Structures are given as C-alpha cells and as structure tokens.
Amino acid sequence: WKDDIKIDQEVVASYIGGEFPPNGGAHSGRDWGKFDIQKEVIGLCPTECMWMEGGKLKIDNKECTRCMHCINVMPRALHIGDDRGCSMLVGAKAPILDGAQMGSLLVPFIKVEEPYTEIKEVIETIWDWWMEEGKNRERLGELMKRQGFQRLLEATNIKAMPQHVQEPRHNPYIFWKEDEVEGGWNRDINAFRKDHQR
Numbered sequence: 087w088k089d090d091i092k093i094d095q096e097v098v099a100s101y102i103g104g105e106f107p108p109n110g111g112a113h114s115g116r117d118w119g120k121f122d123i124q125k126e127v128i129g130l131c132p133t134e135c136m137w138m139e140g141g142k143l144k145i146d147n148k149e150c151t152r153c154m155h156c157i158n159v160m161p162r163a164l165h166i167g168d169d170r171g172c173s174m175l176v177g178a179k180a181p182i183l184d185g186a187q188m189g190s191l192l193v194p195f196i197k198v199e200e201p202y203t204e205i206k207e208v209i210e211t212i213w214d215w216w217m218e219e220g221k222n223r224e225r226l227g228e229l230m231k232r233q234g235f236q237r238l239l240e241a242t243n244i245k246a247m248p249q250h251v252q253e254p255r256h257n258p259y260i261f262w263k264e265d266e267v268e269g270g271w272n273r274d275i276n277a278f279r280k281d282h283q284r
Contacts (some may be wrong), residue, residue: 123143160219174196174205177226190252
C-alpha cells in the first residue's frame with residue numbers, strides 16, 4: 087500500500103488493556119506477561135516512526151518502510167491503506183551451495199489494475215535487456231550480478247531511489263559516465279594541472 091496505515095484507536099486501547107491477545111494469539115502457549123506496546127511495537131519499529139501521544143498511537147507515515155511488524159502484532163487495530171499495488175523484485179535464485187536468495191527490489195510500488203500495462207512494460211524491458219546481454223544459460227540474477235544493478239535501472243528507465251540501496255558502498259569510488267564529467271574524458275592536461283598544482 088502507498089497511503090497511510092489505518093489506526094483504530096479504540097482497539098489500540100483494547101490491546102493495551104489486555105482485551106485482545108497480541109500477534110493474533112499466536113504466542114499464547116506461555117504467559118508472557120502484560121502486553122507492553124512500547125516494548126513490543128514502538129520499540130521494535132525499524133525506523134522509529136511510532137509513538138504514543140495522549141493515549142493515542144501516532145505514526146509518521148512518511149518514515150514508515152511498510153515492514154508490517156506493528157500490523158502483525160495488532161492486526162485488529164492497524165490495517166494497510168487503500169492505495170494498494172505490488173512491489174516488483176527481480177533476480178531471485180536458489181543455487182544448490184548458497185541456498186535461496188531473495189530478489190532485488192526494482193519497483194517499490196506499482197498499481198495492479200487491468201490491463202496491467204505498467205507491469206507488462208517493466209517485464210518486457212527486462213526481457214529485452216536479458217535477451218540482448220545475457221550469456222547462454224545465464225539467469226537474470228547472474229546477469230544483474232555481472233553487469234550491476236545500475237545497468238538494469240538504465241535498461242528499464244527506472245530512476246534510482248533509496249529503496250534500491252541495500253547498504254552503503256564498501257568502496258569509496260564513484261563511476262561517472264563521460265557526459266556527466268565536465269569536459270568529458272579528453273581534457274587538456276596542462277589546463278588540469280593549472281588548477282591542481284603539485
């Protein structure tokens with residue numbers, strides 16, 4: 087979903103008061119003590135976008151990454167929004183030695199409405215790139231690993247966004263294209279040394 091999480095404040099209060107078991111009763115085999123919304127929901131939010139204010143649960147939806155932990159803990163009180171679609175992940179594989187590997191997020195949100203033209207356009211551009219650049223018996227995941235995720239973004243005309251970043255880079259190098267460098271690759275060495283004296 088793309089819009090805000092729906093909150094039923096009365097049911098949130100019921101969870102806090104112990105009327106409803108957290109996690110849909112999934113952990114009811116043992117006495118875990120009284121439900122603590124601060125410890126079990128707010129404190130476990132990965133982006134820390136939730137807080138209690140005046141006895142009401144507040145969510146900064148701009149910071150929410152849609153991990154759904156809060157919804158899983160309090161399914162009666164919190165519901166996904168109405169602006170629904172899907173995320174598109176590509177390159178998943180299950181090699182024998184390494185085990186199952188999840189795909190990389192390519193499209194964080196896309197509408198799922200007939201005739202599904204937006205989804206088909208993304209898939210067809212991936213097919214075209216894979217058929218043009220892929221080696222014999224090479225899956226999409228291996229092609230992405232060989233050429234890089236940036237090359238896939240260029241092939242599909244999808245702009246880079248924060249959701250594409252798994253972790254900060256390990257190396258400090260940035261690779262520029264010639265049209266992004268002022269003066270291109272062929273610059274006068276003497277003009278360069280004038281500004282960069284040894």
